[in-house]
Amino acid sequence: MIPYTDQALRHLSTRLMAQILPDIGSEYSMSDAALVGLLMNAIADEAEEGIQRRLEDISEMREIFVIAADSLTVAELELVGAELRSYRLSDVNQLHDGMTRILIELQTRNENKSEAGPEGVKDITNAIWRYLKRHAGRHTIRAIP
Amino acid sequence: MITLEEVKGAVARFLSEKWNVPVSVTAISKIFGGASRETFRLTLDVDGQSKRVIIRRDPPSSLIDTERALEYGAYEKIFPTDIPVPEPLFLEDDPSYLGQPFSVMACIDDCQTDVSTLSIEARRILGEHKYQILGRLAANNPIDLGFDSITPVPELHHCALEQLNYWRGVILDDEIHPQPIAQAAMRWLGSNLPPPAQKLAIVHGDYRTGNFLFNTQNEITGVLDWEMCHLGDPLEDLAWSLDPLWTWGEPGLAGRLLPVDEAIEIWCESSGLVCDRIALKWWRIFVALKAIAIWISSSEYFHHGEGKDSILAMAGWVMTDRQNKILLDYLMPHDLVDADLEPEPEPEREREPETEIESVKGAHQ
Numbered sequence: 001m002i003p004y005t006d007q008a009l010r011h012l013s014t015r016l017m018a019q020i021l022p023d024i025g026s027e028y029s030m031s032d033a034a035l036v037g038l039l040m041n042a043i044a045d046e047a048e049e050g051i052q053r054r055l056e057d058i059s060e061m062r063e064i065f066v067i068a069a070d071s072l073t074v075a076e077l078e079l080v081g082a083e084l085r086s087y088r089l090s091d092v093n094q095l096h097d098g099m100t101r102i103l104i105e106l107q108t109r110n111e112n113k114s115e116a117g118p119e120g121v122k123d124i125t126n127a128i129w130r131y132l133k134r135h136a137g138r139h140t141i142r143a144i145p
Numbered sequence: 146m147i148t149l150e151e152v153k154g155a156v157a158r159f160l161s162e163k164w165n166v167p168v169s170v171t172a173i174s175k176i177f178g179g180a181s182r183e184t185f186r187l188t189l190d191v192d193g194q195s196k197r198v199i200i201r202r203d204p205p206s207s208l209i210d211t212e213r214a215l216e217y218g219a220y221e222k223i224f225p226t227d228i229p230v231p232e233p234l235f236l237e238d239d240p241s242y243l244g245q246p247f248s249v250m251a252c253i254d255d256c257q258t259d260v261s262t263l264s265i266e267a268r269r270i271l272g273e274h275k276y277q278i279l280g281r282l283a284a285n286n287p288i289d290l291g292f293d294s295i296t297p298v299p300e301l302h303h304c305a306l307e308q309l310n311y312w313r314g315v316i317l318d319d320e321i322h323p324q325p326i327a328q329a330a331m332r333w334l335g336s337n338l339p340p341p342a343q344k345l346a347i348v349h350g351d352y353r354t355g356n357f358l359f360n361t362q363n364e365i366t367g368v369l370d371w372e373m374c375h376l377g378d379p380l381e382d383l384a385w386s387l388d389p390l391w392t393w394g395e396p397g398l399a400g401r402l403l404p405v406d407e408a409i410e411i412w413c414e415s416s417g418l419v420c421d422r423i424a425l426k427w428w429r430i431f432v433a434l435k436a437i438a439i440w441i442s443s444s445e446y447f448h449h450g451e452g453k454d455s456i457l458a459m460a461g462w463v464m465t466d467r468q469n470k471i472l473l474d475y476l477m478p479h480d481l482v483d484a485d486l487e488p489e490p491e492p493e494r495e496r497e498p499e500t501e502i503e504s505v506k507g508a509h510q
Contacts, residue, residue: 026149026174026175027174027177028174028175028176028177031177031178032177032454032455035455035456035459036455038459039455039458039459039462042462042463093322096322097322097323100322100323100325101323103325104323104325104328104329107325107328107329108328108332111332125478126478126481129477129478129481130481132325132326132329132473132477133473133477133481135325136326136466136469136470136473139466140466140470141462141463141466144459144463
């Protein structure tokens with residue numbers, strides 16, 4: 001296996017930017033290589049933390065779905081309760097995407113009944129907005145200024 | 146991938162045929178950063194005279210699905226007006242020269258696009274010029290200039306909905322992962338359409354700092370990148386120019402140049418139009434959504450298209466991230482802002498003053 005995958009990517013990025021880039025002839029290719037180096041650092045962050053961030057999202061979305069269980073369909077509830085098949089990124093993404101789609105549906109339904117809806121509707125709506133704010137902050141790409 | 150030597154040879158042959166005089170290329174460079182077209186700057190020897198041109202070549206993949214004919218047509222129709230643009234020279238659809246269609250424009254020399262090194266005063270002067278030009282563009286009659294021959298003419302009351310539907314389609318077609326914030330924005334925009342446009346205007350579509358050239362006197366000498374040009378509500382361009390993404394790290398300054406309220410005032414004076422703040426609010430949320438659509442498309446092109454330009458990845462990953470935060474600022478209910486947030490290792494971008502954004506807090510309550 002590749003030890004310290006994220007660090008390995010960062011080392012290669014540093015090598016690209018510090019040693020290979022200065023020897024590149026054209027201004028265009030230098031800019032391109034510099035950006036590739038920055039993107040490699042962003043990917044390194046994702047390699048290290050991406051799965052964990054997605055799992056935190058899934059956990060928080062599940063908490064919302066528990067409160068909003070009465071508003072979910074049987075099919076949605078099945079997906080919400082589904083086990084994660086593996087910690088492969090593709091499997092985590094699949095579950096994350098499925099839950100996000102349910103979240104979008106739930107938010108849409110709540111908006112349609114929010115004017116006359118019970119207080120619980122507002123609580124769920126607010127919980128979704130709080131989640132979206134935390135989700136956006138959690139996935140901030142910090143490697144690129 | 147075409148080499149610079151191939152471009153040199155093909156352009157020399159093409160222009161020799163067009164101008165019927167000997168043409169050779171004495172210098173060539175590829176300009177970094179253009180995500181929609183490959184752009185080359187060439188110095189020519191035209192029968193003993195030095196001349197510089199810009200070549201815009203269609204790439205295998207593009208950030209924006211646009212017709213080169215629309216962009217070139219916009220340059221042709223704007224060039225005779227008081228809006229500064231580079232002179233369009235040729236549009237060539239035959240791929241036998243460069244492997245893809247391309248356009249040729251005159252080069253505007255001794256100019257730059259980067260405002261980051263300018264003094265505050267220089268930025269203000271440039272900003273005044275920028276919004277005077279945008280106002281003049283809005284004041285034009287697009288039919289008189291012949292824009293109805295290159296782009297559809299919408300009804301005034303359809304301008305907003307047509308744009309929303311178009312960019313909604315782009316998001317739904319190109320999203321790799323579901324986009325809950327963009328979806329919330331689409332629902333809000335669909336439920337809160339603005340009043341009809343006060344006039345039909347030429348909308349540049351990407352009027353922002355970085356898309357114009359300016360000289361050492363801080364005068365704008367060329368407005369560039371007309372590929373998203375269309376006819377519509379003049380507030381759309383104003384809103385796009387004010388998007389916080391273009392002021393990242395320097396909140397409160399429109400396009401990093403001058404305060405937002407001053408920019409709007411200059412635009413109103415120059416255009417003779419009024420800025421309905423409620424309508425502008427809608428357009429500001431819309432342009433943030435449109436931007437997300439563009440960034441999502443760039444990510445889709447990067448992953449599934451032929452081109453693997455780093456700029457596509459940069460736009461698709463980083464800009465989507467930032468634009469989502471901008472939309473959240475606009476849409477999040479007021480009483481939830483700053484609540485229940487995990488501490489971030491870096492300071493968040495400052496919120497713009499209420500007078501500038503007037504976000505739609507509470508819209509979803």
